[in-house]
Amino acid sequence: MSKLNSRRNWIGLATFALFALFPLFADLANQEYYVTFLTRVLIIGLAAIGLNIALGYAGMVSFGHSLYIGVGAYTVAIISDSGISNAALHLGVALCAGAAISLVVGLVCLRTTGVAFIMITLAFAQMFYYVVVGLKQYGGDDGMSLPSRSTFGAINLENNNVFYYLCLTTVTFAVLGVYRMSMSRFGSVIRGCKLNERRMAALGFATLRYKLLAYVISAEVCVVAGFLLANLAKFSSPSYLQWSMSGELIVMVVLGGMGTVLGPLLGAICLLFLEEVLANFGLPLPFGVSSFIQSHWMLLIGLFIVIIGLRVQHGLASFINRGKQDA
Amino acid sequence: MGNVLTAKNISVRYGASQVLFDAEIEIGRGEFVSLLGRNGMGKTTFVKALMGMKSIESGSVFFCGQQVAGKPDYVIARLGMGIVPEGRGIFPNLSVNENLVATAMQRKGSMSTIWTVDSVYELFPGLRKRIQNLGSDLSGGEQQMLAIGRALMTNPQLLILDEATEGLAPLIRHEIWSCLARLKNEGLSLLVIDKNIKPMLGLANRHYILEKGRVVWKGNSSELSDSPEIMSKYLSL
Amino acid sequence: MSLVLTQLLNGIQLGALLFLLSAGLTLVFGIMNFINLAHGSLFMMGAYFAASAFAATESFSAAMLAGIGGGALLGVIVERLIVAHMYERSHLHQVLVTFGMVLFFNELARILWGATSIHAGSPKAFSGSVEILGNPYPSYRLLIIALSLAVAAGLYFFIRHTRLGMLVRASASRSDIASAMGVNVVLLKRCLFAFGAALAGLAGVMAGPITSVQPGMGEPILIMTLVVIVTGGIGSIRGAFFGAMVIGIADTVGRVYIPMLLRATFERSVAQAIGPALASIMIYLLMACVLALRPQGLFPVKHG
Amino acid sequence: QTPLKIGFLGELSGPQGALGQDQYDGFMLVVERNGGKLGGVPVQVIKEDTQLKPDVAMQAVQRLIDREKVQIITGVTFSNIMMAIQKPVTDKEVFLIGSNAGPSPIAGAACSPYQFLVSWQVDQLAEVFGVHANEKGLKKVYLMAPNYQAGKDFLAGFKRTFKGQIVDEIYTPLNQPDFSAELTQLSAAKPDGVFVFYPGGLGINFVKQYQQAGLMGKIPLMSGGAVDGTTLPALKETALGVLGAFPWGPDLDNAANKQFVEEFERKHNRIPAAFAAQSYDAALLLDSAIAKVKGNVADKKSFMAALKSADFKSVRGPFKFGNNNFPIQNFNIQEVAKDTRGRVSLKTIATPFKSQADSYHALCAMK
Amino acid sequence: MNSLLEVKRLTKRFRGIAASDGLDLKVTRGELHAIIGPNGAGKSTLIGQLSGEITPDSGSIAFDGVDITHMPIHKRALLGVARSYQITSVFEELTALQNVALAVQARSGHSFGVLGEVAQEWKLLEPASQAIEAVGLSESMNHPAALLAHGARRQLELAMVLAMRPKILLLDEPMAGTSPTESKQIVGLLKKLRGTMTIVLIEHDLQAVFELADRISVLVYGKVIASGHPDEIRSDPRVIEAYIGEEGLVS
Ligand SMILES: Nc1ncnc2c1ncn2[C@@H]1O[C@H](COP(=O)(O)OP(=O)(O)OP(=O)(O)O)[C@@H](O)[C@H]1O
Ligand SMILES: Nc1ncnc2c1ncn2[C@@H]1O[C@H](COP(=O)(O)OP(=O)(O)OP(=O)(O)O)[C@@H](O)[C@H]1O
Ligand SMILES: [Mg+2]
Numbered sequence A: 001m002s003k004l005n006s007r008r009n010w011i012g013l014a015t016f017a018l019f020a021l022f023p024l025f026a027d028l029a030n031q032e033y034y035v036t037f038l039t040r041v042l043i044i045g046l047a048a049i050g051l052n053i054a055l056g057y058a059g060m061v062s063f064g065h066s067l068y069i070g071v072g073a074y075t076v077a078i079i080s081d082s083g084i085s086n087a088a089l090h091l092g093v094a095l096c097a098g099a100a101i102s103l104v105v106g107l108v109c110l111r112t113t114g115v116a117f118i119m120i121t122l123a124f125a126q127m128f129y130y131v132v133v134g135l136k137q138y139g140g141d142d143g144m145s146l147p148s149r150s151t152f153g154a155i156n157l158e159n160n161n162v163f164y165y166l167c168l169t170t171v172t173f174a175v176l177g178v179y180r181m182s183m184s185r186f187g188s189v190i191r192g193c194k195l196n197e198r199r200m201a202a203l204g205f206a207t208l209r210y211k212l213l214a215y216v217i218s219a220e221v222c223v224v225a226g227f228l229l230a231n232l233a234k235f236s237s238p239s240y241l242q243w244s245m246s247g248e249l250i251v252m253v254v255l256g257g258m259g260t261v262l263g264p265l266l267g268a269i270c271l272l273f274l275e276e277v278l279a280n281f282g283l284p285l286p287f288g289v290s291s292f293i294q295s296h297w298m299l300l301i302g303l304f305i306v307i308i309g310l311r312v313q314h315g316l317a318s319f320i321n322r323g324k325q326d327a
Numbered sequence B: 001m002g003n004v005l006t007a008k009n010i011s012v013r014y015g016a017s018q019v020l021f022d023a024e025i026e027i028g029r030g031e032f033v034s035l036l037g038r039n040g041m042g043k044t045t046f047v048k049a050l051m052g053m054k055s056i057e058s059g060s061v062f063f064c065g066q067q068v069a070g071k072p073d074y075v076i077a078r079l080g081m082g083i084v085p086e087g088r089g090i091f092p093n094l095s096v097n098e099n100l101v102a103t104a105m106q107r108k109g110s111m112s113t114i115w116t117v118d119s120v121y122e123l124f125p126g127l128r129k130r131i132q133n134l135g136s137d138l139s140g141g142e143q144q145m146l147a148i149g150r151a152l153m154t155n156p157q158l159l160i161l162d163e164a165t166e167g168l169a170p171l172i173r174h175e176i177w178s179c180l181a182r183l184k185n186e187g188l189s190l191l192v193i194d195k196n197i198k199p200m201l202g203l204a205n206r207h208y209i210l211e212k213g214r215v216v217w218k219g220n221s222s223e224l225s226d227s228p229e230i231m232s233k234y235l236s237l
Numbered sequence C: 001m002s003l004v005l006t007q008l009l010n011g012i013q014l015g016a017l018l019f020l021l022s023a024g025l026t027l028v029f030g031i032m033n034f035i036n037l038a039h040g041s042l043f044m045m046g047a048y049f050a051a052s053a054f055a056a057t058e059s060f061s062a063a064m065l066a067g068i069g070g071g072a073l074l075g076v077i078v079e080r081l082i083v084a085h086m087y088e089r090s091h092l093h094q095v096l097v098t099f100g101m102v103l104f105f106n107e108l109a110r111i112l113w114g115a116t117s118i119h120a121g122s123p124k125a126f127s128g129s130v131e132i133l134g135n136p137y138p139s140y141r142l143l144i145i146a147l148s149l150a151v152a153a154g155l156y157f158f159i160r161h162t163r164l165g166m167l168v169r170a171s172a173s174r175s176d177i178a179s180a181m182g183v184n185v186v187l188l189k190r191c192l193f194a195f196g197a198a199l200a201g202l203a204g205v206m207a208g209p210i211t212s213v214q215p216g217m218g219e220p221i222l223i224m225t226l227v228v229i230v231t232g233g234i235g236s237i238r239g240a241f242f243g244a245m246v247i248g249i250a251d252t253v254g255r256v257y258i259p260m261l262l263r264a265t266f267e268r269s270v271a272q273a274i275g276p277a278l279a280s281i282m283i284y285l286l287m288a289c290v291l292a293l294r295p296q297g298l299f300p301v302k303h304g
Numbered sequence D: 001q002t003p004l005k006i007g008f009l010g011e012l013s014g015p016q017g018a019l020g021q022d023q024y025d026g027f028m029l030v031v032e033r034n035g036g037k038l039g040g041v042p043v044q045v046i047k048e049d050t051q052l053k054p055d056v057a058m059q060a061v062q063r064l065i066d067r068e069k070v071q072i073i074t075g076v077t078f079s080n081i082m083m084a085i086q087k088p089v090t091d092k093e094v095f096l097i098g099s100n101a102g103p104s105p106i107a108g109a110a111c112s113p114y115q116f117l118v119s120w121q122v123d124q125l126a127e128v129f130g131v132h133a134n135e136k137g138l139k140k141v142y143l144m145a146p147n148y149q150a151g152k153d154f155l156a157g158f159k160r161t162f163k164g165q166i167v168d169e170i171y172t173p174l175n176q177p178d179f180s181a182e183l184t185q186l187s188a189a190k191p192d193g194v195f196v197f198y199p200g201g202l203g204i205n206f207v208k209q210y211q212q213a214g215l216m217g218k219i220p221l222m223s224g225g226a227v228d229g230t231t232l233p234a235l236k237e238t239a240l241g242v243l244g245a246f247p248w249g250p251d252l253d254n255a256a257n258k259q260f261v262e263e264f265e266r267k268h269n270r271i272p273a274a275f276a277a278q279s280y281d282a283a284l285l286l287d288s289a290i291a292k293v294k295g296n297v298a299d300k301k302s303f304m305a306a307l308k309s310a311d312f313k314s315v316r317g318p319f320k321f322g323n324n325n326f327p328i329q330n331f332n333i334q335e336v337a338k339d340t341r342g343r344v345s346l347k348t349i350a351t352p353f354k355s356q357a358d359s360y361h362a363l364c365a366m367k
Numbered sequence E: 001m002n003s004l005l006e007v008k009r010l011t012k013r014f015r016g017i018a019a020s021d022g023l024d025l026k027v028t029r030g031e032l033h034a035i036i037g038p039n040g041a042g043k044s045t046l047i048g049q050l051s052g053e054i055t056p057d058s059g060s061i062a063f064d065g066v067d068i069t070h071m072p073i074h075k076r077a078l079l080g081v082a083r084s085y086q087i088t089s090v091f092e093e094l095t096a097l098q099n100v101a102l103a104v105q106a107r108s109g110h111s112f113g114v115l116g117e118v119a120q121e122w123k124l125l126e127p128a129s130q131a132i133e134a135v136g137l138s139e140s141m142n143h144p145a146a147l148l149a150h151g152a153r154r155q156l157e158l159a160m161v162l163a164m165r166p167k168i169l170l171l172d173e174p175m176a177g178t179s180p181t182e183s184k185q186i187v188g189l190l191k192k193l194r195g196t197m198t199i200v201l202i203e204h205d206l207q208a209v210f211e212l213a214d215r216i217s218v219l220v221y222g223k224v225i226a227s228g229h230p231d232e233i234r235s236d237p238r239v240i241e242a243y244i245g246e247e248g249l250v251s
């Protein structure tokens, strides 16, 4: 057991080191683009980590977490638009808005279970999507540009490397936080709710409260991801709220491993790299295969997701675990 | 006449754990055979393996002269194996009448009569009053009667009852036993699993005892009554 | 007043189209416990098959045959290759697999038929409009209503009063037992999935002449369909029917009268700003309200 | 010689993918005719799909500029994409040669010397209809558009030039595929004319339903976006009689256009849409400007001047850039009709704007 | 008499069927009270209403002097109402110890703490392992519940219930479907528990009922038709007619 743990820690540390050193390599190779790309991977990974709290730990299959990415992104955009660029204020307001919305949405959604829960979370996300798209003063369909990144005291977030490290730090804290949570009393209660909610109530747990809290925490992590995402692109897009965003987050969590600490991040890295590679497919394959892949990469991503759904039960994280046990 | 059912060397596993080890059973035409054993010894699994509801790892099952091992359950059911499953398995969203009709099969079973809706209602007059009720609205006893009636409607060569008296009030339990006695007298072959051993000692021709997935004892009722050490070792009686 | 009635008819027509889609979806969910996000893709493929057949033959009957038959065939293939392996899996995995299928089919349609929308011909006999309550009404839309009512009645009769229908219901609640009682449940499920796909194809055929046949045309309507079945009660044909009507009417009437109401109460610019936004989330609001009060939907199925 | 890299940014997938594809085909027609060269210099066109998502477009721009180090980006199909990328691109002093989307802010206050729009400013399309409606003597017009920025801009543009009465102004939720309710209201209002803005798939839906409701031929339908080369193959006879507006039309009578249409049809076996024509012009513009600076695009001052001079034969006939680098050109009204070969196509019926600049050019600080 | 549980005029209808029909019941502190009755008499419905999973249409339930008629399930659990399910209900993927530790955690204040590590909290683990020992399951302490045999799961469920330190234990057919061997074990366990807490037992196994019960109530069509000592019940002609049958007496 302890051996397994130490190996996992080792892998975690190695990954962290790789991420931490990446901007140096990128600078050397004169490819700052990949810093931006990796920043995006980290941010989407953060959202997946957030979703995993609801999906993997508490067993709530939310198909609407894009909503909270949207809340984060739009709060930043709207406040920036009125000329205030203070990051603390942005984040504070975003988190409050996220808490209020997720509390209400969660209360309604948690009245249902199973497929109805999946659908109603989707419906709420759609509802916000249409509201955003319909509101001209907030850019509507066009989205909103940010004049600049949020200002964060003396730290200059306009610098891509600095911003990258901010995201890396946030993700690291999120990973550690989820790890602590999974071992705690709260963690064992939400796991119990996932396994057998009726029994939990009969034991004396107010299950709704715990599930609601898990939902809110999960939403708030996504709000932070939305905040970062808007800052990365200096743009807040209604497409963050689209249902395909929620779908992709689920893909990442399942691909990486539900209810594992590092799984969602792994899943995000995998899926986004695959998309990047396919969409810019460079290998010179014969018979126009290359250009076919380049222009129809969605076909392959679709197939990839189908195969994940068919074959993957425990996710990539479990591969690593199994590999470790064999070793 | 030969046997309705002959099963040999049946092995079954759930994932990594093996549940049945070379189990065997024979049922002659018109015979009433019981399958006994403590909880979790593999009785239900055995029956499911015979029915094709659970795939078997090895072994052979001859039913009405045909090798049926490996065939899907609906094929075996159509050959004439009827089951009253553990937990009754009434279709909750069908009415009593529909429960009987939906899976009925019109053919000559091992009994002299061909079962119809009317003859089932004659056997269980209590059901007739509830023709339009949904399966889920029946009391436990009524559900049990319905499950037996539904199995009879397939006009089986062999009727298997898995814990048919579980959770029933004593009065109803008694009714079921007398019904089984009647079916036996009319020539139906029966395989019965039940924890009430006393009534079975009177009815069954032969008994099999399962212990940890193996048949550890077989014999007729008088042999069983005469061996208290077997009864106490495997059945705690 | 007659205008209101015509709008009601519009709502019913939207409901009718939604019902064609919901029926298949809810049937597959109710019987196989399988949640199929790719239902919208089957709808799209049905529309494409029909449009291609129409282009080749200039006959709407041929288009209909192609849409329904093609949908059913595609249903069988998809069931064999993918869906059959997913019945026992969690809803989450089903959502995932079918989400992937949505992406796949959208791209496939683009490869096969191009990114542009293609022409879907309408039947000559139903190309005009008829006078109803003093307002002209497209006769094609009446055809949709009639067809959908016929499907609803047929389905009701099939499910309630035929022996096959009983078996379908029996397999819905206890497929293991049904199989042990001699029902070939695997075949039944395959046929049923194909049937659901054929209904989706039919919906695609009927939608072709009024909407554009293009990649991704399935998603907006899929989401509406999901709203319908969840509001109506998942797995119930009755729920799908009434849910479709409620959603269809709420959407249509909301679209017309909410902006009007707002305009009467607020000044024009405000009304124009929030009117459409409110109208477009009407159905989601309705659904949220229904579920908050009745988590099982309006007409939940009865299970033991 | 390493080829000159040009980024092509377009809507290539999804429901609106046809527009970007048309744009790309028009551009590549010139490149391929010249044997992979523009202005005598070999070029490599790197195409990026925007998926109609501004954030995806932003990533694509980053990829093009940071990784591929391109100096020129062309294409851009939709206004919202243009709005998102215009500043990031021109801030990096990369040339943006837009060949379709022309939203008002970048024609006005947000204009940039690094940006050249070979297409047109969107409002013009609506304004030209207003003028046309006045000329035709329409008194009461009914307006409809999807509820988003472009839709609102369009209706505003129409109202700017139209002198008659607006019966009603309806905004439908974006993505709403069915207009039965709105059409019922419309036909009850009995207007003289209808002006709508429904691009792409929405336009197809609208026109089909308009026809089925029995309104086609009874009330003239003026449409922005609904009828063009990409939607007509799907609409066919359904659309006969609908009015559209573009600076370019397949039947425009000039040598450059004849050559373009003929070559395009031979290669792609379909009638080009305006997107291809504009993009073709963009390629011709680059061809002329690159030749002028002899491939030295890095000399930004000279290249800018070379672009500004617009020294090429446009398929639209008269063409020059105004102070905001938007074209000064004619604007036509077209009717859907059968062409000489019996295909459903666009026929030019009027030219209400002659060598006209857009309404925002005065707001642009450039002189 | 000191009654712990007092049910008054409890009524619950399902689509016209009265599962509880103005039902009155008193359970005395410390007794083992058996409830018998024909199938569909409303016994499970009664337990459901006592534990809070079913809301009654009318009537009242008082527990230990508190009106709990409309109290949510978890609050009743914390007051001391514990139930076992007819089909065993444990957390399959957790070990036996973790299962019981959750039960201990339930009554040790709120569980919103996210910092402490459960696996290190002796406050939870010690009472849990004691409860496991009490039911005789020590050697399976660290096995996942999914791997336990039928009988062992029953024991585990009892351990969870005991760890809740309930005042009243509601048992719905704990012996249904168990072989004579397992039935004997459970009867033994219940005998040990009898006297330490109040128990309401629903069971069709008359032998066990008459062996264990201090008092028996007979439920028919949602009403208590007889209540009293086992010997009174056994000879009550109404009970014989509705439930036991002439032959039932013999066996
Ligand atoms: N689906 C399953 N997966 C894994 N193991 C199973 C499954 N079903 C049964 N088992 C195991 O197989 C063994 C035999 O079970 P089975 O149900 O056949 O016993 P049984 O004799 O019918 O018991 P009972 O008297 O309780 O009905 C048991 O140890 C049980 O735990
Ligand atoms: N959810 C429900 N919906 C409709 N009817 C119900 C429901 N639950 C129970 N019933 C009906 O209420 C009556 C009482 O049921 P209950 O389960 O309480 O009986 P029981 O005494 O526990 O019987 P058994 O001994 O067979 O378990 C039965 O007629 C049953 O059909
Ligand atoms: Mg069994």
Ligand SMILES: [Mg+2]
Binding pocket: E043, E044, E045
């Ligand atoms: Mg009961």
